[in-house]
Amino acid sequence: MIKIELRRLNDAFHMEARNEAGNTVQMDSSPEAGGSNLGMRPMQMLLAAMGGCSSIDVVSILKKQRQDLKDIQITITGEREKDATPSLYTEVHAHFKLFGDIDQDKAEKAVSLSVEKYCSVAKTLEKTAKITYSLEVIR
Structure with missing residues (x-):
């Protein structure tokens, strides 16, 4: 089973995903949708x-x-x-x-x-x- 954990980094949509090895990637939404472009969509x-x-x-x-x-x-x-x-x-x-x-x-x-x-x-x-x-x- 693959396990990914996400945590919210701000009060909008900036998120960090972490795998079991501790590797991370950041995601966000566009400014038009309320995000800040701080990560990939x-x-x-x-x-x-x-x-x-x-x-x-x-x-x-x-x-x-x-x-x-x-x-x-x-x-x-x-x-x-x-x-x-x-x-x-x-x-x-x-x-x-x-x-x-x-x-x-x-x-x-x-x-x-x-x-x-x-x-x-x-x-x-x-x-x-x-x-x-x-x-x-x-x-």
């Missing part, structure tokens, strides 16, 4: 979680393929339902930048395996959103 955290999940997969797969990955950067964008409550993601796109001496076919295989098969966050999001991805290898 929960729906932004969901996109960040997909990026983190996919990056772990891709790094692991490329290591197993003995590829010389020097760095990885992922940009994730999401579109949410307009004028809906709750406002779910309908489209999510992840763009992967892989730095190093990496075979293009192996990079494409690693990214597709992550997004389409292994990343639990992407698999969760795909229930309401169309998930797309692109990649570039930068040598």
Whole structure:
């Protein structure tokens, strides 16, 4: 079982989440909704979680393929339902930048395996959103 504890940091919406290892992340709401922008919004955290999940997969797969990955950067964008409550993601796109001496076919295989098969966050999001991805290898 995963356990996350949240505590309120101010009299509005600034919250801190802590996992069992003591790692923390802060969340808040927008000023328009009464927050102070002192942390990521929960729906932004969901996109960040997909990026983190996919990056772990891709790094692991490329290591197993003995590829010389020097760095990885992922940009994730999401579109949410307009004028809906709750406002779910309908489209999510992840763009992967892989730095190093990496075979293009192996990079494409690693990214597709992550997004389409292994990343639990992407698999969760795909229930309401169309998930797309692109990649570039930068040598």
